[in-house]
Amino acid sequence: MEVSAIRSCSQATNLKTELGFKDSRFSFGKFNEKLFFRKPNSVSFQSPLRRGKSWLRITAQAAQSDPLPKSKSSTKSKTLNRVRLFAGLPLDVVSGGTVNQFRAISAGLKALKLLGLEGVELPIWWGVVEHESMGKYDWSGYLTIAEMVRKAGLKLHVTLCFHASSQPKIPLPEWVLDIGKTKSNIFFKDQAGKPYRGCLSLAVDELAVLNGKTPMQVYQDFCESFKSAFSAFIGSTIMGITMGLGPDGELRYPSHRGFAKSDTVPGAGEFQCYDKNMLHLLKQHAEACGKPKWGLGGPHDAPANSELPTANTFFKDHGGSWESPYGDFFLSWYSSQLIAHGDRLLSLASSVFSDSAVNIFGKVPLMHSWHGTRSHPSELTAGFYNTATRKGYEEVAEMFARNSCKIILPGMDQSDKYQLKESLSSPESLLAEIGTACNKHGVGISGQNSTIGAPDGLKQIKKNMLSENLNDSFIFQRIGAQFFAPEHFPLFIEFVRKLNQPELHSGNLPTKEGTTTATDSVHTRSNLSIHMQSA
């Protein structure tokens, strides 16, 4: 991607006129322009220089193996296809080293290719690959998928999942769970001391709790092994890697346990700082701040997991503890721990893959319930110190920018209109807030839809894709029976066609212009991509 930005820059004049021509008719031509100018400031310069050649070769390939867009109305149409669309493969596409529903996947890939999608997203589970014992990796099933994807002429976006899935059930590696049986403090705990077994606590990142290794070392070994196993694909088929950062792969605390249901008002969530190691860190921090008493535990007046924010006084709109000096002390520490954790993992990934032509992504949750209150309880418990008075996502975006990583934002299908009134939720304004922060720091945004789905979701996604909330790609979550069902798939086709609709008109452009822009178009496309996921 980075290279493309540079190249676009040098060809900006040429491209600008082209886009300008379209501007008069299509609203988002303007956006593209902006993107090109913004890009070079934001993305590190080291990579283009190093990767230049291979990247160019790769884009050419990408352009070649692309039947549908090609067929539509020659190459020029691609210029407007700004956001690359991906679809997520089923979460359990590989289990026990074999590919499940091989034929369905293969038919599905063909369908997606014909539909003109850029590629698919593949979740790779720690609990599948390193299932048996530490350091013993089985990539075979995933390699089969990568090969299928390559053959289908699609791109692959890999998500490295260091977490567990509840539905379908994909737990953490057995040996990790075994360790957890005796040392439950490797997991996050809530106030009641109940451990969360969906991922390791960020407090143990640098502690040698896994057979003498730290989780960070184990993650690094995993990434290195992945890199060597997939070396034939990285940079050609695999163009993006999402680093798992926490529960559901997201950068957050597991503050909301249990299923999110669309028909019940969600609770405020609960602070997760009660495992031994977190409490220890808190204590140290409090002592360093000269307030040792504040380090004895989490806020005493915060509601429990499923309780409404109003059940206690911490999140009160006016005069809640969150606005007190203690509140500020605790929330600053709590959120900085999360950001530090994200920083560790993303810089790990960036360094492991620094010599590969791939983009690194990290996923940030869209904790949109209660966004309408002043304290934003859901965001606070999840680890984002973002309130009516404090712009908390700046630090997050800055951390991503520092590591040259792009951000994945889920929930792009959620619109304010369909939220339960009682939850004072506003996915749209939260998305805009995060988007602003990212844009400010030049962090590319890739979108996803939510697992639970939303009414008029596709419409909302489309709206987001045309806005600044989204500028890299969109990963639609997720293919499977639901996705291909007669009540959904035709709508999806319609959705994709509508996205591409302006292309049909671009057939009127003079051929010559079309051919000159053909090469640029690839770059344009590469700046934006969409991933369909619901993990």
Added chain:
Amino acid sequence: MAAVTIDSVLQNPTLLFRPKAKVMLKPPRSLDCSRNRKLPLSRGSCFCSFNPRRTIHVVRASSSETALIGNFDTSSSDDIFYKDIFPVKRIEKVEGKFFIRLDRSKDQHDWQLTVGCSLPGKWILHWGVSYLGDSGSEWDQPPKGMRPPGSIPIKDYAIETPLKKLSEGDIFHEVKIDFNPSSEIAAIHFVLKDEETGAWYQHRGMDFKVPLVDYLEDDGNTVGAKRGFGVWSGALQQFSNVLLKSEASHADSQNNSIESKDSKNKNRCLEGFYEEQSIVKEVSVGNLVSVAVRKSPETGKVIVCLETDIPGDVVVHWGVCRDDAKIWEIPSAPYPPETTVFKNKALRTLLQPKATGNRSGALFTLDEEHFGFLFVLKLDDNTWLKFKENDFYVPLLGTSSVPGQYGQSDITTEEISSKSYTDGIINEIRNLVSGLSSEKSQKTKTKEVQESILQEIEQLAAEAYSIFRSSITTVPEEVVSETETTKPAVKISSGTGTGFEILCQGFNWESHKSGRWYMELKEKASEISSLGFTVIWLPPPTESVSPEGYMPKDLYNLNSRYGTIAELKELVKSLHEVGMKVLGDVVLNHRCAHFKNQNGVWNIFGGRLNWDDRAVVADDPHFQGRGNKSSGDNFHAAPNIDHSQEFVRKDLKEWLGWLREEIGYDGWRLDFVRGFWGGYVKDYLEASEPYFAVGEYWDSLSYTYGEMDHNQDSHRQRIVDWINATNGTAGAFDVTTKGILHSALERCEYWRLSDKKGKPPGVVGWWPSRAVTFIENHDTGSTQGHWRFPGGKEMQGYAYILTHPGTPAVFYDHIFSHHRSEIANLISVRNRNGIHCRSLVKIVKAERDVYAAIIDEKVAMKIGPGYYEPPSGSQRWSLALEGRDYKVWETS
């Protein structure tokens, strides 16, 4: 899709000829007399098809591929950089004789009919008899004693007996039938069939008929050897010759039975006779055309070696091109011997016979700057061998690895061989796509491609869906809540309607008799709707030569035997009021003329669409059409409309639009769509934008010695091909499923209901959303009974189609019969469980006496006398319906 194979057509330069198997007319409404109506006819023209097998771009020394390549005049093959061999299939005509002899057998008591044929082949005599007193023209089974050994009964009306050589040295294959002249037999009827090619040989378009009655003393001659060929015989005479494959050696005029000249002999003894006819058989001959390109190391020139084993004079019509545009140019001399310049555009070289074998070939020496070598082969004055209706193209630049169509087709064939059916379609589309993009396509074409890609996507998605569905064991909680919150809009397409349609055929073969059918049906509208039907199919509404409406004349005159136009409108209105969609039965294949032309042939139309003979296809000599050749099979009782004519299509589109507007029809049932190309149907449907459309593509299933083959893939493939040609804008009646149900139920062979992949064996197993399943209609059942569903098993048939995917159609006669409440119950189970045209069916049992399936994991069903109960696992099943040899359960 079968269409993936690359067909090339040896075509007459003036008339484009489509390589389609011609199959004779279907049973219903055809004016043929006998019961064995489905007699496919071989075609007279010859065509070639070939599949480029594989291309070897860089060939290392030894290729054991074929001996042919070894014969190239190359000292070493190291510098060959391009080489390919095309198997070519030509059809050659072989002439022979066959004879019919009637004489006394050796014991001088009985008589013997002998039929013999001199052509090689697997000849079968397909025969039957008629008895004294039979009024109709149908055949009957001959008495057992008359059947020669090795005979196989076909249904209840015919026998098939193979012809055998009496000894190795014999030229003739023969069959002898002994009979007693004093029996009740009035005549022996037969046709000759070649099992190898599937071709049927008839006599002047009819059965051969050997009348015996005139000669029987005590019977008088009341029946006589009259032309007993039904009411239509007058009209028949006009077109019967078209079907002729064998020419009688004598000029027999109006009589289609073979008689001895002296028929007045009222003697106990029959008069013997011997008659010989010439017979032409088309034999497919495989040939090879091989091309190799090498570079001469000495001169630096490019040498193209072309060789073939096609016998006779073969002329290569060739040129070179500079780039991908493939514009023919004449290269500079020297040329091979026997080369002439053709109109300054191309060169013609006669291939020279080779010393070895009966091959011919030529060497072309070219300068190396040429991009490609283009050629077509000319076999005789009007037979050209082309590549996919394009020129053969051979890349000359060693660097360009796979340029042009050549390369694409190569990829296609290779992929087909290893992959499944769906892959084929993709490849086809890719070909189409790349083919189009290379020629800087027009927007319209692009749109077509898009449509076909969408079609393809939908199909792949359906496949993926069905597999994903089948592997879901438990439905996770949150998925349920998702389906509740998102209310998917139903997408309506003309191929499927909403996908939840249930069709009612609203008439039978007798419905015209009262003269007020529209009014009678109107009274039943709410009743039909309350049974759960969503779509009703009305009879053909136009003025028609036959009272049932299938011989339309003036398309804009909608006063028919079913009622007036006003009554029709009223009916449609009431049907709409009760929430049903209405399909009009439109006959687009043929149309009866109003006037004769100067030769006295009926081919001039009147009324608002007063077309002349340009609207009639050219390949049916009886109507002397001046249009193009038919794009499908001909229906021989009326002039077949030439849909390739712009004005015809324009008029028909306008007509369909008028029917939509004026009458309020929501969609179409398309009659006899075998008669013209599916692409025209697509055109009509896109213009008239129906809510639902279904085509009648009916041809016969595959039988081997009277037993239906288990594998009917080629049959359903033909139907799927048609649907595909319409781009999925129309569904088609699932004739395959009906046929298989017949065998399964009639013979207690329920194993037939699963194909080798464990899917339903009909169209519904391949393309469920476009399959309109049915067990009976006005042709197969009703008072015609051309192909009646096994009696007493109708409810098993409905238990199958009403629980399975596809769009089920229920026949009027069954609705208003004692089956009514059972059918209504099945429909309500279907609707209650939301079974739709793409529902997933999991076959759990397909054994001798029982078939069971679970549909969408919501409905379980079994048919057949055998035992089946759904598993008592995570789902709890409760019995919803039970009837004779069928049960249906649903999850509780």
